[in-house]
Amino acid sequence: MPAWNFSKACFMDRFGYGWSDKNVLPVTTQEYVFRLHGSLGVAGLTGTKYVLVGWSWGSIFVQTYALSYPTEVVGIVTIDGTDSKWGFISDNQQAVISLTNTFTTYMTKLGLGSLQSDAAAGLIPLGHGYFPNSSLALGFTQASIDASQELWLTNKNLLTSVQELNIMVLSSAILNFTYTLKGANPLKDLPYVNIYNTVTNQDWTDRQLFMASLSTNSQAAGYNTDHYFPFTDSSDVITALSAIANRIATSPAIDDNGDIICLLMTCRKLYNSSALRRLMINSTNERYDITTVCNLSDLELDKYRSRTESDQYIPILTKSLTSLTVILGEVPLQRDTLLSLTSLVHLDIYVRSRDKETTKEEQTWAILTTTRVGRTNTSPMHD
Numbered sequence: 001m002p003a004w005n006f007s008k009a010c011f012m013d014r015f016g017y018g019w020s021d022k023n024v025l026p027v028t029t030q031e032y033v034f035r036l037h038g039s040l041g042v043a044g045l046t047g048t049k050y051v052l053v054g055w056s057w058g059s060i061f062v063q064t065y066a067l068s069y070p071t072e073v074v075g076i077v078t079i080d081g082t083d084s085k086w087g088f089i090s091d092n093q094q095a096v097i098s099l100t101n102t103f104t105t106y107m108t109k110l111g112l113g114s115l116q117s118d119a120a121a122g123l124i125p126l127g128h129g130y131f132p133n134s135s136l137a138l139g140f141t142q143a144s145i146d147a148s149q150e151l152w153l154t155n156k157n158l159l160t161s162v163q164e165l166n167i168m169v170l171s172s173a174i175l176n177f178t179y180t181l182k183g184a185n186p187l188k189d190l191p192y193v194n195i196y197n198t199v200t201n202q203d204w205t206d207r208q209l210f211m212a213s214l215s216t217n218s219q220a221a222g223y224n225t226d227h228y229f230p231f232t233d234s235s236d237v238i239t240a241l242s243a244i245a246n247r248i249a250t251s252p253a254i255d256d257n258g259d260i261i262c263l264l265m266t267c268r269k270l271y272n273s274s275a276l277r278r279l280m281i282n283s284t285n286e287r288y289d290i291t292t293v294c295n296l297s298d299l300e301l302d303k304y305r306s307r308t309e310s311d312q313y314i315p316i317l318t319k320s321l322t323s324l325t326v327i328l329g330e331v332p333l334q335r336d337t338l339l340s341l342t343s344l345v346h347l348d349i350y351v352r353s354r355d356k357e358t359t360k361e362e363q364t365w366a367i368l369t370t371t372r373v374g375r376t377n378t379s380p381m382h383d
Contacts, residue, residue, distance in 0.1 A: 081211065103128075133145060
């Protein structure tokens with residue numbers, strides 16, 4: 001993972017699966033994403049950026065999270081993933097009904113004590129989530145297979161499957177509706193790698209390519225394999241992770257774009273209120289020195305908008321930005337205004353004031369907390 005610039009990996013089981021607690025009622029993808037966001041906070045995994053990876057139905061969660069919390073996500077990977085049009089296909093709607101009946105039958109057999117023998121005889125398809133003993137030949141350990149089989153053969157797991165089947169059409173339809181409202185390229189320029197199988201049918205391939213088109217910064221790769229990449233083609237998953245890491249590394253401003261926009265919007269407000277006396281921006285390849293005689297529009301900074309205001313981005317200040325110095329006039333600014341500036345650059349702010357008796361101009365450093373990517377500095381700044 002260090003080679004990919006990933007600091008850690010987090011794996012999760014949806015409600016009712018694995019070691020996760022069950023939920024009394026079915027949970028839509030949108031509700032689940034909201035809860036997942038809260039769980040990440042409880043786990044202390046906030047304040048960082050995420051690369052989301054989802055296989056099959058997990059792809060719906062990945063897309064929904066990226067739409068719900070765009071400033072937290074720097075890239076997504078979908079592995080033969082479900083698309084937002086899935087729920088509108090009549091065959092899939094019929095499959096939901098059929099699978100619901102199948103898992104209801106499993107629950108009945110579990111209660112009668114006959115499901116275990118069916119599983120041991122290889123009568124449970126891999127697509128239903130049961131790991132057969134033959135998984136050992138695929139590289140899985142016996143301990144992991146035993147644990148998986150034990151967890152699968154529970155009423156909690158089977159009931160969860162029925163619950164999730166009942167929200168699949170609705171969840172994909174809501175995602176599709178959200179995409180429609182956002183228009184073309186709803187994922188904007190989010191780095192996106194999509195790998196998929198090419199043996200299902202042409203419609204599946206077309207829908208996978210459509211998924212990739214949701215971002216202007218995507219790549220799609222088809223493989224002559226089946227749906228079960230993690231089992232039969234895990235090396236292709238590793239290739240996809242390498243590809244997303246490379247795409248993130250070569251994408252300008254991908255991990256600070258939202259904060260840079262926030263910074264520029266704040267500076268523009270300060271300028272318009274006559275509070276901004278001087279703005280100096282240092283980067284690795286350019287140096288801007290903006291004073292009150294230079295309108296922010298001269299550098300097109302006024303074209304920046306928050307993600308909710310406009311879909312247009314003018315990426316003139318990206319990862320090359322290294323430091324920012326803001327000189328403010330003596331105006332009654334709230335501390336929160338200063339703290340709303342980006343945390344991804346070295347930020348120096350001081351207030352220029354004039355002593356009323358001596359008319360001597362002094363510079364006082366503002367005491368605030370700034371952070372840099374991967375580092376926190378809580379000490380006051382000094383000249």
